[in-house]
Amino acid sequence: MDFSLSDEQQAIYDMARAFGADRIAPNALDWEMDGTIPRTLWLDIGELGFGGLNISDEAGGAGLNRLDSTLVFEALSGACASVAAFLSIHNMCARMIEALGGQDLKNRVLQPVIRMETLLSYCLTEPGSGSDAAALRARAARTNEGWQISGTKAFISGGGYSDAYVVMARTGGDGPDGISAFLLERGVTGLTFGGLEQKMGWRSQPTRQVQMDNC
The missing domain is CATH 2.40.110.10 (Butyryl-CoA Dehydrogenase, subunit A, domain 2)
Incomplete structure (x- = not known):
């Protein structure tokens, strides 16, 4: 069985890894000491499409499967485990809303969730x-x-x-x-x-x- 990443999966991992190295790792210690993550970071992460990793393309999400989204969390955890863990929780909740929520609820909240304006x-x-x-x-x-x-x-x-x-x-x-x-x-x-x-x-x-x- 071939466990190597596809070109698309490698690109996803590399993008997340580069973002973590550039935007998260240099600040992670300060955030740890301050006890919070700046909310502006989530807006930047949302612009990468990481706020709706498992949300379908039709709903405006990235449409990734579980393995693909795990690559994002793994890459970001190399810079800061808190950021990666919180992002995984946000995405789990977002997928629940898409899969189980009523249409009125999805129409109202899903897009701000995907953009990470709503955490x-x-x-x-x-x-x-x-x-x-x-x-x-x-x-x-x-x-x-x-x-x-x-x-x-x-x-x-x-x-x-x-x-x-x-x-x-x-x-x-x-x-x-x-x-x-x-x-x-x-x-x-x-x-x-x-x-x-x-x-x-x-x-x-x-x-x-x-x-x-x-x-």
Whole structure:
């Protein structure tokens, strides 16, 4: 079996590697000490097409497969693991919106997400259940206006930094079948954030609890 990269894959890797060496690596230590990544960096990354790596061509994304997008994350991680990890989370959420979101939602948010004007975080982990999706306790209840979500998510990359949060909450019974995904945008009533987690690494990627009180 041939595991060598195609010319296109090599070009993707080389572009990401060069960007990381030029724009990220010289600043990574300062960002680590400051505890944040400048938001202007994400706009530049978005211009490369990296904000919608797995989004289809038809929706304005790069249309890459999982291997191709992994090459981007690997190349950027050589400059800064925080940047690469956060970008992977953003892209995971973006693909969820395209695959599972309603058309009105996609029409409203997907293009800013692809351009990385809107940054996304993934909210699964909870204080009592970790990342065991089947055991999560955050709950969403249907109301006359839509849904209300209550619960706490723990150790969320981009908590208080991202613009929107893909939140897993229970809408049914126990187990994995009773879980739905919601998009909460920063500024919605009832959405607050805990203090910064004190980490030994990846400090430039802000990490906090995400707290929802009838959002």
